[in-house]
Amino acid sequence: MPQTITLHRRHAALLLGALVGAMACGAPLGAHAQDKFPSKPITLVVPQAAGGANDAIARVLAQRLSEQMGQSVVVDNRPGAGGTLATAGLARAKHDGYTLLVTADSAHVIGPALYKNAGFDAVKDFEPVAPIATAGYVLVAHPSFPAKNVAELITLAKASPGKYSIASAGNGTLNHLIGEMLQKAAGIQLQHIPYKGSAAAATDVVGGQVPLSVQSLPSAIAFIKAGKLKVLGVVNEKRVAALPDAPTIGETLKGFGQAPWYAMFAPAGTPAPVVAQLQAEVAKALDHKDVVDKLAAVGCEPFKGTPAQLGALVRDDLVRWQRVVKETGATVD
Structure with a gap:
């Protein structure tokens, strides 16, 4: 009996010591399950081939984000079907912030208007993170x-x-x-x-x-x-x-003009704090002179905004491009 009490007291002392130690270090309970983001490399999926505007923009951004966040940020080109294949795949990716979509308006809002089954819902399947740039x-x-x-x-x-x-x-x-x-x-x-x-x-x-x-x-x-x-x-x-x-x-043709945009999205369900952190990091990167200069060198300009503003842009452009596809009779055949 005394031995049992002694063991219980030892266990209680060990537990109390662990709690005090964690509090002293500022570590919350369950810290192992809530590692600081990012704790491993991040992949930026580009649904177009290397050499295009989206690829160039993503690589400029990846380099700067890697320096800011202290983690490797790599670009993964996955072209095909006007960008819809990779976009559909990203919609089903793990929603932890480590696999992100850096895409053009063409893939995100034009594809759904052109393809009978693009394989994704541009609004429901993604968390808007941040606009990145516009391109000439x-x-x-x-x-x-x-x-x-x-x-x-x-x-x-x-x-x-x-x-x-x-x-x-x-x-x-x-x-x-x-x-x-x-x-x-x-x-x-x-x-x-x-x-x-x-x-x-x-x-x-x-x-x-x-x-x-x-x-x-x-x-x-x-x-x-x-x-x-x-x-x-x-x-x-x-x-x-x-x-x-x-x-x-x-x-020459009055009223003709487009402002192509590029932006970052995460799979739906990505935690709000992660989305907020990513948006802040993108905004910080777009303020950096080196990023601005590199974008300008290839005919692009920074395009800053909040997740809510990007979400509104997506919804508006979905309607606009559906109208354009209908008026032009464009097909993917």
Whole structure:
């Protein structure tokens, strides 16, 4: 009997000592189950091929986040089906903040409008984390192409409907949809040729296999500066800082203009404190001069916002792109 009491007292003393020690160190009960985030590497899934705008933006961000958070942040390119395959896969990923989606509006809000079954719900399957950047987009041509601007292109295309081809990064991509919108707005007919990524499309325009393409500036700016591609018009609503002398398409076709965006999302159910921390880290990164300079070098600009603001943007753009798809008759066939 006395031995039993002694054991109980020892157990109580050990437990009390552990509690006092934990309190002294500021460690909450169950700390082992609540490790500080992040406690291991983070993966940024990019649903497009390497070499495009989203890839360039993700890599700039990954480098800075790794430095800020003290953990490796890696980019994993998973292209296919206009970005919908990887996006659908991410929707089913573990919702712990370690596997995140860095995506373009094309994959997130255009894909669901184009595909009968995109495999994900852009609103219900994801937690909006933060906007990241907007990118410059341009209509480019091989230097030998006879048109020097959008007005001359329209004249050529109207004289020979379907004669000229336009390359895109693939069916359902933003490049594809912008090309369809251009044809609709200008009343012209071009032959769409989808590629597996922006880089492949740009390479074939440089090589003269295809005369035209809509490209993000990260994909095309090196070719433009080298004189291997010429800009017929800027897709964005305003002229872009990287090409201040290049006119917008809207200067010829009134009302035409897009502001492509890129953002970070997490699988639905990711804890709110993790989402809040990630948003704060992205905002901090976008304030860093090195990040701003690197984005500017490829024709992009920081685009800051809260999870709520990003969620509202997604909902608004889903409606807008559904209308665009219907009006243009764009398909992924």
